[in-house]
Amino acid sequence: MKNVIKSVKGTRDFYPDEMAKRQWLIRKLAEASQAYGYQMYDGPCLETIDLYAAKSGEELVKEQAFVFNDRGGDPITLRPELTPTLTRMVASRQNQLTFPLRWWSFGPFWRYERPQKGRTREFFQWNIDQIGSDSVQADAEILAVAAAFLKNVGLSPDQVKLFVNDRRLMDAQLSKIGIRAEQKPAVLHLIDRIDKLPEDIWDEKMLAEGLSEAQLKAIRALLENCDLWRESDQMQTLFSLLELLEVSEYVSYDPKIIRGLDYYTGTVFEAHATNGEFRAILGGGHYANLVADVGGMPLPGVGFAMGDVVIMLVLEAYGLIPEELADPETLFVTVFSEETLGDSLRLASQLRQAGFKVIQAEPEKLAKQFKYADRLGLSKALVLGPDEIANGKVVVKDLRTFEQFNIERESLISHLRRKD
């Protein structure tokens, strides 16, 4: 491979095989979204940098966004996430929209990061939000959509789980231990990272935040307590609703779930492979007043985002991505010779007018034609040789079973339709 111009770092080419997988993924998450009545929307991929100045984690924009000047010299950002766009869209039509809003989206995003497994610079993301409801039921519903998706792609509760926590609960618990308000952000951030850091280093960092040994011990105990949710009315309600929604097998409580983004104010959750092998598959939570930050009236909401990279790695690992190289419904019309090309072209044309997808071969050895069709993963080929043309027939060959038979040309279309 000489002198092929390289692609941009951290981007991926989607050859037809990969594109078919992406389309499959979109179909699956669309089904989950639509089953709960969510509507699809999208915003622009280019935004002003001001949109992100409002919120969305300082580092995300300052360090990780692609920013460049347009020809007029104004700074433009390739969107690193969708939530600010969503809140702008909601804020600017706040009086016309019917709440609660149930919206979902799928599109490309960019982050200027060091690529590694499960993380690229250009990726696709499923976003889904319910805006305008502050109820626990809304939180439960969003979790149910996530669970429906996981189930829909064939992941079992043994393989993948949604781990849930509540920021209010954690806040109250930290207060109980005597953690001061100004210490909380750093402490919560460390709780979020406890599984990543070695025990002694984690302890060290906690103590560096001004915690006493007793407080450290209390927090460690807190993080072991998988029944902590029982101390929160909201969590209790949430879990009983999840039971009624019949998705509770996909959901577990985990006091270590905090989430990095600071706009979450209530329920927070992440989906992980239970073997701990992959990055978070999806993450989200409840926010109290995002819309107000871009100049609208305060509106609560709950939602999550799922990147395409990690979920595909997980699905690949569990062998859950179907092998659909080509559309097997596409018919393959062979050509016997230069002399009969016209007959083949006419047949293909008739089939297309009847609504079939048809690939037309070129006149070369039949063996090559069949090999080509086989590699494309097609399931049905039609042969039109001199004998068939003379008798008004056509050979239908099943490329999977190697069976073939003659059929009257007039009854071909109805035969092909009947098979479906």
Added chain:
RNA sequence: GUGCCUGUAGCUCAAUGGCAGAGUGCUUCACUGUGGAUGAAGAUGUUGAGGGUUCGACCCCCUCCAGGCACCCCA
């Protein structure tokens, strides 16, 4: 952005300073009205890029690029 590891045929990998190879895949043929198998023949590389050391570099050194692991952050 920080640290470490890796980069050889389309793919998976050999060759540790001395002629760049194997498996698989690919092309052609056996099979001039038929693709899964078998057999035969054949093609394939600026060894990621550029520079340096050396009589000689896939191998050692430097820089860059790309990928991977950890951190950071997060989908």
